[in-house]
Amino acid sequence: MTDALAAFYQSYSSTINLLGINALLALSIYLTLACGVFTLANAAFLGVGAYTAALLTMRLQWPFALVILAGGMTAALLSLPLALPLLRLRGIFLAIATIGFGEALRVFFLNWSYAGGALGLVGVPPLTEWWHVYLILAILAYVLWRMRHSSTGYALEAMREDESSAQTMGINTTRYKLLAFMSGALVAGIAGGLQAHLFLIVDPRDYGYQRVVDILAYAVVGGLGSFAGPVLGAGLISLLPDLLRNLRGLGISPGAVRQFVSGLVLLVVILYLPGGLVTLLERPVSALRYRRQLQPPDSSI
Amino acid sequence: MTPPDDSPLLRLENVSRAFGGVQAAMGVSLEVERGTVHGLIGPNGAGKTTILNLICGILKPDSGSILLHGLRLDMLPPFRIAQLGVRRTYQTTRLFGGMTACENVIVGLHAQSGDSIWQRLVFSPVARRKERELIVRARSALAQAGIERVAEWRARDLPYGGQRRLEIARALASDPVLLLLDEPTAGMSVREAANVGDLVRKLAQKGTAVLLIEHNVELVMSIATSVTVLNFGRVIASGKPDVVRRDPAVIEAYLGAED
Amino acid sequence: MEQQAVNGIFSGSIYALFAVGYTLVFGVLDILNLAHQAVFMVGGVVALELMLGWHLAFWLALLAGTAAAGLLGVVLERLAFRPLRRRPGTEFSALISSLAIATMFEAIVLQVYGPNLQRFPAGAFPASVYQLGDARVSLLQVVIVAVSAALTLALYLLLQHSRLGSAIRAVAENRLAARVLGIDVDRVILVTVVVSSALGGTAGVLYALVFNGADPAVGHAVELKGLAVIILGGMGSIPGAVLGGYLLGLTEVATVAGLGSPFRDAAAFLVLFVILMVRPRGLLGRKAVRSA
Numbered sequence: 138m139t140d141a142l143a144a145f146y147q148s149y150s151s152t153i154n155l156l157g158i159n160a161l162l163a164l165s166i167y168l169t170l171a172c173g174v175f176t177l178a179n180a181a182f183l184g185v186g187a188y189t190a191a192l193l194t195m196r197l198q199w200p201f202a203l204v205i206l207a208g209g210m211t212a213a214l215l216s217l218p219l220a221l222p223l224l225r226l227r228g229i230f231l232a233i234a235t236i237g238f239g240e241a242l243r244v245f246f247l248n249w250s251y252a253g254g255a256l257g258l259v260g261v262p263p264l265t266e267w268w269h270v271y272l273i274l275a276i277l278a279y280v281l282w283r284m285r286h287s288s289t290g291y292a293l294e295a296m297r298e299d300e301s302s303a304q305t306m307g308i309n310t311t312r313y314k315l316l317a318f319m320s321g322a323l324v325a326g327i328a329g330g331l332q333a334h335l336f337l338i339v340d341p342r343d344y345g346y347q348r349v350v351d352i353l354a355y356a357v358v359g360g361l362g363s364f365a366g367p368v369l370g371a372g373l374i375s376l377l378p379d380l381l382r383n384l385r386g387l388g389i390s391p392g393a394v395r396q397f398v399s400g401l402v403l404l405v406v407i408l409y410l411p412g413g414l415v416t417l418l419e420r421p422v423s424a425l426r427y428r429r430q431l432q433p434p435d436s437s438i
Numbered sequence: 439m440t441p442p443d444d445s446p447l448l449r450l451e452n453v454s455r456a457f458g459g460v461q462a463a464m465g466v467s468l469e470v471e472r473g474t475v476h477g478l479i480g481p482n483g484a485g486k487t488t489i490l491n492l493i494c495g496i497l498k499p500d501s502g503s504i505l506l507h508g509l510r511l512d513m514l515p516p517f518r519i520a521q522l523g524v525r526r527t528y529q530t531t532r533l534f535g536g537m538t539a540c541e542n543v544i545v546g547l548h549a550q551s552g553d554s555i556w557q558r559l560v561f562s563p564v565a566r567r568k569e570r571e572l573i574v575r576a577r578s579a580l581a582q583a584g585i586e587r588v589a590e591w592r593a594r595d596l597p598y599g600g601q602r603r604l605e606i607a608r609a610l611a612s613d614p615v616l617l618l619l620d621e622p623t624a625g626m627s628v629r630e631a632a633n634v635g636d637l638v639r640k641l642a643q644k645g646t647a648v649l650l651i652e653h654n655v656e657l658v659m660s661i662a663t664s665v666t667v668l669n670f671g672r673v674i675a676s677g678k679p680d681v682v683r684r685d686p687a688v689i690e691a692y693l694g695a696e697d
Numbered sequence: 698m699e700q701q702a703v704n705g706i707f708s709g710s711i712y713a714l715f716a717v718g719y720t721l722v723f724g725v726l727d728i729l730n731l732a733h734q735a736v737f738m739v740g741g742v743v744a745l746e747l748m749l750g751w752h753l754a755f756w757l758a759l760l761a762g763t764a765a766a767g768l769l770g771v772v773l774e775r776l777a778f779r780p781l782r783r784r785p786g787t788e789f790s791a792l793i794s795s796l797a798i799a800t801m802f803e804a805i806v807l808q809v810y811g812p813n814l815q816r817f818p819a820g821a822f823p824a825s826v827y828q829l830g831d832a833r834v835s836l837l838q839v840v841i842v843a844v845s846a847a848l849t850l851a852l853y854l855l856l857q858h859s860r861l862g863s864a865i866r867a868v869a870e871n872r873l874a875a876r877v878l879g880i881d882v883d884r885v886i887l888v889t890v891v892v893s894s895a896l897g898g899t900a901g902v903l904y905a906l907v908f909n910g911a912d913p914a915v916g917h918a919v920e921l922k923g924l925a926v927i928i929l930g931g932m933g934s935i936p937g938a939v940l941g942g943y944l945l946g947l948t949e950v951a952t953v954a955g956l957g958s959p960f961r962d963a964a965a966f967l968v969l970f971v972i973l974m975v976r977p978r979g980l981l982g983r984k985a986v987r988s989a
Contacts, residue, residue, distance in 0.1 A: 173787075173788075175788075175789045175792070222973070222974050223973060223977075225987060226973075226977050226986050226987060227985070227986060227987070228788060228789070229729055229788075229792075229932075230928075230973060230977055230986070232729070232789070232792065233729065233924050233928065233969070233973075234969070234970070234973055236920070236921070236924060237921055237924055237925070237965075237966055237969045237970070240917065240920070240921040240962075240966070241921070241962075241963070241966040244962050244963070248959055345917070346917050347800075350796060350797075350800055353793065353796070354797075357793060392807070393804045393805075393807040393808035394804070394808070396800055396801075396803065396804035396807065397800070397801050397804035397805065397808075399800065400797045400798070400799075400800030400801040400804065401797070401801060403793065403794075403796070403797040403800070404776070404777065404794055404797035404798060404801070407781075407790055407793045407794050407797065408777075408780045408781065408794060409780075411784075411787075411790065
């Protein structure tokens with residue numbers, strides 16, 4: 138039995154690991170979207186975490202746990218000056234700033250000779266195990282699960298429904314938005330460190346536009362109603378390349394098709410299933426719940 | 439720091455606010471004593487909702503000041519004002535549609551005295567006890583508003599009258615010091631409106647100050663201790679209901695078609 | 698110094714043309730159209746393909762690139778924007794759907810052309826150079842500035858002095874009121890998006906000419922500049938986009954002169970951030986900036 142498992146892991150390890158990382162990334166954008174903050178900077182934070190962690194390992198030989206943490210903290214610290222001045226403005230301004238930030242960082246990484254410039258970093262020690270990724274994912278999922286019915290959870294949901302109402306009920310929306318933004322950066326940074334020590338290279342082209350659109354797709358396609366959605370979305374979209382591998386014989390480049398399908402799925406979901414794929418799962422459950430409530434309504438209320 | 443009991447709780451001093459070229463409020467002054475119902479009436483577009491928006495902090499006045507317990511509200515962000523004990527309802531219901539009625543009320547309570555996430559992470563009994571307390575308080579608020587029976591319904595599934603009452607329940611659950619009601623009985627039947635009127639009167643008796651915007655002039659005159667009349671953003675009359683309703687300026691501007 | 702000014706005005710004119718389309722859609726629809734950079738890219742690629750493969754003259758290729766972009770604008774409006782008008786969505790639904798469409802357009806180009814840079818054929822454009830004071834100005838640069846200025850002026854005239862233009866402005870002011878007045882809002886919006894995309898495509902052809910080639914990643918490079926320009930100029934303001942475009946062009950050359958060419962792209966980023974911190978409304982913007 139364990140032989141079979143070991144063999145399974147051998148052939149699918151990179152997929153399993155990538156899935157875990159993408160799930161983390163999906164959750165990193167979930168928190169911000171859940172309180173109405175639109176950001177496209179998470180691929181850049183991923184890159185920040187990757188470079189920080191990889192450089193600390195390779196140049197200063199810091200222990201693994203520490204470099205991962207440092208990657209996350211650096212990203213979180215960078216997110217603070219980005220978001221703080223802009224949170225009082227309309228959300229579109231922060232969205233634009235994050236796009237600008239992402240592009241600026243991409244160009245910075247490309248030109249940063251200390252970190253290899255356009256070639257990036259190679260030879261990062263393989264320190265990440267699959268259980269590192271999934272442990273962090275499990276911890277994050279647990280925190281999000283317990284948060285649902287706490288003040289924070291209620292505040293976030295209220296903010297998502299109606300920000301102005303939430304404020305007049307005493308919720309400090311600016312503080313929550315900032316916390317969500319920084320937490321998202323932290324998680325993305327951690328994912329970056331883990332990814333660097335998994336794929337053993339840090340390539341500046343990995344942290345650009347396409348990556349952040351993917352991350353957004355994981356969260357939106359999966360659904361923002363609960364933390365399970367983004368994880369589901371990450372799983373589904375990450376597995377696309379494997380499903381599409383067979384097209385190579387037809388002369389169709391899998392990269393282009395993958396990008397097209399990813400965009401198509403995102404479009405279809407945002408137009409016709411805005412709650413994401415989880416709503417398809419939720420429907421049977423909530424239908425049952427609803428039926429129980431439909432006692433003959435007392436018209437005297 | 440408790441202010442002397444005879445000072446008005448809420449005071450607007452010469453408050454003005456314009457939007458583009460329109461002067462929504464111009465030199466408005468009014469006072470609301472604690473434990474009283476103060477009516478705010480006037481024709482459509484007179485600026486009544488603007489005054490409410492200015493008080494709760496969504497808008498800032500161009501000039502003048504708004505004082506609660508002597509504290510300048512117009513310098514504070516909306517969430518701080520809410521934390522001081524100011525609650526409001528809206529002209530068009532703005533409930534959290536996806537949440538149940540009970541949850542809608544709990545949100546407001548949590549903002550004041552909720553648990554911390556650390557307690558939730560370790561399943562702390564303190565957190566669970568707090569949650570139970572909040573549920574009790576929420577249900578009590580729902581009961582006051584007469585909608586306890588639909589506590590587990592989703593807010594968007596409630597009938598119109600239920601939604602209006604849920605708004606009020608949500609606002610009164612945290613025992614506010616000042617309650618701002620924006621046309622709470624709009625669209626209600628006579629009997630439902632009378633129930634709401636009773637509720638408001640009881641709240642005032644318990645010590646809450648209520649600023650009540652209403653088109654139902656009869657209702658306002660019957661439960662308010664004082665009334666301010668607005669027209670085109672200015673105060674045209676202010677004082678006891680009987681006095682105001684006989685003021686010729688008011689009759690002309692607002693009650694004109696009556697008898 | 699004058700040479701710098703010439704170069705700055707010249708690249709500024711392309712940024713201005715690109716930004717005008719961007720800000721037009723934002724002004725009328727209140728949507729940040731993230732597919733704008735994709736139609737920009739397609740314009741350049743289509744023109745290039747026609748000149749390389751079909752040996753079309755420059756002017757015809759320019760027209761074709763513009764038309765292709767305009768056509769994509771139809772697709773964009775019908776697929777990404779119109780369905781969302783019929784249902785309530787979040788503030789960012791349209792932004793996300795435009796992003797999805799952009800990804801799809803790019804993927805198609807990637808499939809058809811591959812990721813590599815294509816170059817314009819030599820001699821595609823007469824290489825005459827003129828002398829203007831201390832500066833050398835090529836015919837190409839003159840043409841680009843002229844095209845950009847002419848199209849922007851045409852748009853301005855359309856908006857201010859035609860019935861369609863006043864319909865567009867009415868929809869931008871208050872969509873519901875415009876509908877009540879009998880304006881076919883759906884048609885107006887379609888025209889707006891098509892015009893915006895066509896202008897973006899023209900800018901893309903001009904850009905491809907300047908940088909002597911086109912590839913699928915070109916859109917991202919210019920997107921940051923476009924954002925910087927519309928923020929600088931004020932979102933929704935067409936004169937602002939023009940002004941901002943030229944200012945960015947000049948700022949870029951000044952940055953290169955002062956700090957060296959690797960910092961060229963940093964100029965756009967800095968402009969964007971400084972304006973967001975100091976005056977988010979931009980120079981000529983009139984829309985509300987604060988939240989709720």
